[in-house]
Amino acid sequence: QEPVFLRKKITLLRAFSLLIGSMIGSGIFISPKGVLKNSGSVGLSLVVWFACGVLSMFGALCYAELGTRITKSGGHYIYILETLGRLPSFLFLWAEFFAIRPANSAVISLAFGSYMLEPFFAPCAPPVPAVKLVSLLGYYMILALNSWSVTWSGQLQTALSVVKLLALALIIVPGMMLLAQGHTENFEDAFDRQSLVLDKLPLAFYAGMFAYSGWFQTSFVREELVRPERNIPLAVIVSVITVIVGYMLTNVSYYTVLETQDVLASPAVAVSFAQQAFKSLTSVIPILVSLSCFGTMNGGIFTFSRTLFVASREGQWPPLFSMIHIRRHTPLPAVMLMFPLVTTMVCIGDIYHLLNFFSFSRWLFIGLATLGLIVHRYRHPELQSPFKVPLFIPISFTIICLFTVAMSFYSDPVNISIGCTIVLSGFPVYYLIIHKQMSDCFRSPLYYLTHKLQLLLEVVQQEIKTY
Numbered sequence: 194q195e196p197v198f199l200r201k202k203i204t205l206l207r208a209f210s211l212l213i214g215s216m217i218g219s220g221i222f223i224s225p226k227g228v229l230k231n232s233g234s235v236g237l238s239l240v241v242w243f244a245c246g247v248l249s250m251f252g253a254l255c256y257a258e259l260g261t262r263i264t265k266s267g268g269h270y271i272y273i274l275e276t277l278g279r280l281p282s283f284l285f286l287w288a289e290f291f292a293i294r295p296a297n298s299a300v301i302s303l304a305f306g307s308y309m310l311e312p313f314f315a316p317c318a319p320p321v322p323a324v325k326l327v328s329l330l331g332y333y334m335i336l337a338l339n340s341w342s343v344t345w346s347g348q349l350q351t352a353l354s355v356v357k358l359l360a361l362a363l364i365i366v367p368g369m370m371l372l373a374q375g376h377t378e379n380f381e382d383a384f385d386r387q388s389l390v391l392d393k394l395p396l397a398f399y400a401g402m403f404a405y406s407g408w409f410q411t412s413f414v415r416e417e418l419v420r421p422e423r424n425i426p427l428a429v430i431v432s433v434i435t436v437i438v439g440y441m442l443t444n445v446s447y448y449t450v451l452e453t454q455d456v457l458a459s460p461a462v463a464v465s466f467a468q469q470a471f472k473s474l475t476s477v478i479p480i481l482v483s484l485s486c487f488g489t490m491n492g493g494i495f496t497f498s499r500t501l502f503v504a505s506r507e508g509q510w511p512p513l514f515s516m517i518h519i520r521r522h523t524p525l526p527a528v529m530l531m532f533p534l535v536t537t538m539v540c541i542g543d544i545y546h547l548l549n550f551f552s553f554s555r556w557l558f559i560g561l562a563t564l565g566l567i568v569h570r571y572r573h574p575e576l577q578s579p580f581k582v583p584l585f586i587p588i589s590f591t592i593i594c595l596f597t598v599a600m601s602f603y604s605d606p607v608n609i610s611i612g613c614t615i616v617l618s619g620f621p622v623y624y625l626i627i628h629k630q631m632s633d634c635f636r637s638p639l640y641y642l643t644h645k646l647q648l649l650l651e652v653v654q655q656e657i658k659t660y
Contacts, residue, residue, distance in 0.1 A: 202343055203417050205424045210351040211410050211492055212432035217357040218301055218489025220404025221440055222308070222463045222482045225447055227400030229456050231393040235448050236383030238397070242444050245401035246437035251590040253408040253433050254582045255563045257426040260412050261580045262569060264421075267503035268413035268496065269562050274507065276565025283627055285561075286504050287619030288554040292612055294497050295531060297406075297555075298490065299538035302328040305486035311464050311479040328539050331483075335490045339498065339528045341521060343417075346495055353488030360481035361439045364463060367470045368446020379448050395600040399552035404440065407489070408433050409559070413496035422579045494528060501527035509627055513643045516652035525650055553601055553612040560594030563587045 203211070225238070232238040256272075265271045270289070274282035306328030310319035339346045411418065411425050418424055447462060450470045459465040467478040502524040505515035518525045566587045569576075601609050647653070 201417055201419050202347060203411075203414055204419050205428060207347045207351060208411050208418060208424050208428035209432055210347075210354040211414070211495070212407060212428055213435065214350045214354040214357060214488040215407025215410045215492035215496075216405055216432065216436045217354075217361065217439070218304075218407070218486055218492075220406070221361070221443055222304065222485070225444060225462050226456055226459065227403075228397045229453065231397035231400065233393075234383060234385045235380060235453060236385075239383075239441070239444060239448075241394070241397045241401050242440055243437070245398060245405050246433070246440065248398075248590065248593060249402065249405040249408050250430075250433045250437070251586050252559060252563065252594075253429045254426075255566050255587045255590055256409050256412050257429045258578055258580050258582050259562070259566050259569075260415050260425040261422050261578050262566075262573075262576060264415065265503060266412075266414055266416040266499045268409055268500055269558050270500050271503055271507075272412070272562040272565055273558065276569045277561060279509070279627070280623055281558075281561060282504075283509050283623045284616055284619045285558040286500070286509060287622065288558065288612070288616045289497075289500065290530075291534070292615045293555045294493070295534035295538045298332065298493055298531065298535045299328075300403075301486050301489050301493065302332045302535065302539050305331045305483050305490065308464070308479040308486065309483040312476040315464075315476075325539055329536060331487055332490060332535060332539070333532075335487070335494050336528060336532060338491070339494045340518075340523055340525050343523055346491055350488060350491055350495070353484055353491070356481060357485045357488060358439070360463075360478065360485050361443055363478060363481065364446050364466060365439070365442045368449045368466075369442065371470070372445065372449045376449055379452055395597045395603075396605060398597055399556070399601065402556065403552060405433075405436065406555070407492065410492055410496045413499045417499075426580045494531070497531065498524050498527040501530060511639070511643065512654075513646055513652075516647060516650075516654055518650070518652050520651070525652055526646070553598060553609045554616055556594050557598045557616070560591050560598065563591045563594070567591070 228241050229235070229238045232241050256268075259272050263272060263275050265275075267274075270282055270286055273285050303324065306324040306326070307319065309327050309331070310323055313319070338349065408429065411421075411428060415421055415425070447456065447466055450466050451459070451462070455465060455469075456462055463478050463482050501510055501514045503515075504510040505512055505527070514524070514527045514530060516526055517523065564587075567584070570584075602613075
């Protein structure tokens with residue numbers, strides 16, 4: 194008896210929890226190995242971590258301004274659509290659906306499964322099939338929750354954000370205590386030039402930026418935010434500063450306890466830390482880390498479903514995915530769509546190859562989105578945005594993103610070429626299906642199928658009343 198639409202249920206606290214919960218996930222617990230391996234030294238790896246934090250702050254500020262200028266949900270997709278046009282936005286959507294998001298979700302799911310099983314198989318590594326099975330079970334639980342209730346998924350995100358901060362505290366406090374006692378031997382000759390590998394630095398940045406990724410999550414749910422003009426900038430600034438400080442202290446704690454070879458040899462850096470720092474934390478840390486990954490999966494599903502929802506509403510995705518469940522008020526079809534691709538990537542993928550595979554496409558389009566901010570300012574000087582950043586921030590962020598993307602072709606040509614091919618494969622799809630009007634022989638079966646699925650899933654278009 195009421196209009197069906199996505200309610201404004203995301204308060205400032207939930208926005209803060211969404212950002213913290215999305216940034217602090219598997220990254221800080223698996224990325225230290227990737228950053229150290231591709232930077233070559235302890236000192237340079239810490240510089241990379243700090244630089245990634247500053248770069249994330251620049252990007253987050255740009256997205257905060259875009260979120261106050263453009264009032265639609267959809268994140269990267271809607272910003273590219275509104276500033277650069279329909280073709281770039283569709284290419285992003287294509288790459289996001291077939292490469293970026295399923296690979297990202299698979300990485301986090303595999304980290305969840307690995308850490309969840311770690312206490313049960315220690316000191317041996319958990320069997321790979323068992324890890325993948327637990328990873329998929331965790332992912333399916335999150336899918337079911339997001340299909341059932343926006344409120345419940347938001348409350349879970351808030352609770353797990355507290356768990357994430359507790360997990361970081363259990364690493365930071367013992368590490369700082371040992372550092373204060375004079376355990377600085379692992380920081381001697383921190384900038385060892387013999388192990389420096391400049392050509393691999395873009396991959397180090399990819400690993401570090403993966404750990405920070407999530408600062409853009411509020412842009413995906415802009416229409417569901419309470420007082421977005423105020424809450425987006427406030428939540429972004431506070432959460433990114435919190436994560437930068439937490440990550441720097443966490444990495445210093447890692448290096449205080451673990452030697453370089455220990456970090457590189459460890460499949461789970463946080464567990465190796467607990468084993469050497471405090472034996473009593475050995476079984477606690479993996480559980481907290483797995484819960485942290487669980488929260489990141491929740492945030493990812495929550496936000497990406499809104500991208501598909503908005504893309505369908507804009508006519509660049511099948512119409513079924515802009516529909517909402519008549520009682521649950523959740524975008525049920527959009528939530529469920531990632532099920533087969535993530536399942537496939539979890540079954541066949543490896544964490545570090547998947548990381549490089551999707552990072553190219555992600556940072557290419559984030560750079561294009563911040564380029565779009567510059568274009569939007571030039572085209573619409575009359576717009577008075579309630580939040581505005583200095584022009585050098587989007588310019589420098591865009592240049593760094595695109596330069597890193599270009600350099601990564603040299604660092605990891607195989608995975609980057611695959612990612613590039615997936616992006617380019619969207620061109621013929623756009624011109625054959627999206628740009629040209631679909632012929633009746635395809636339109637009629639699509640409408641018939643949409644109608645049947647609509648009845649099965651009990652979903653309707655936004656703002657349609659049901660009686």
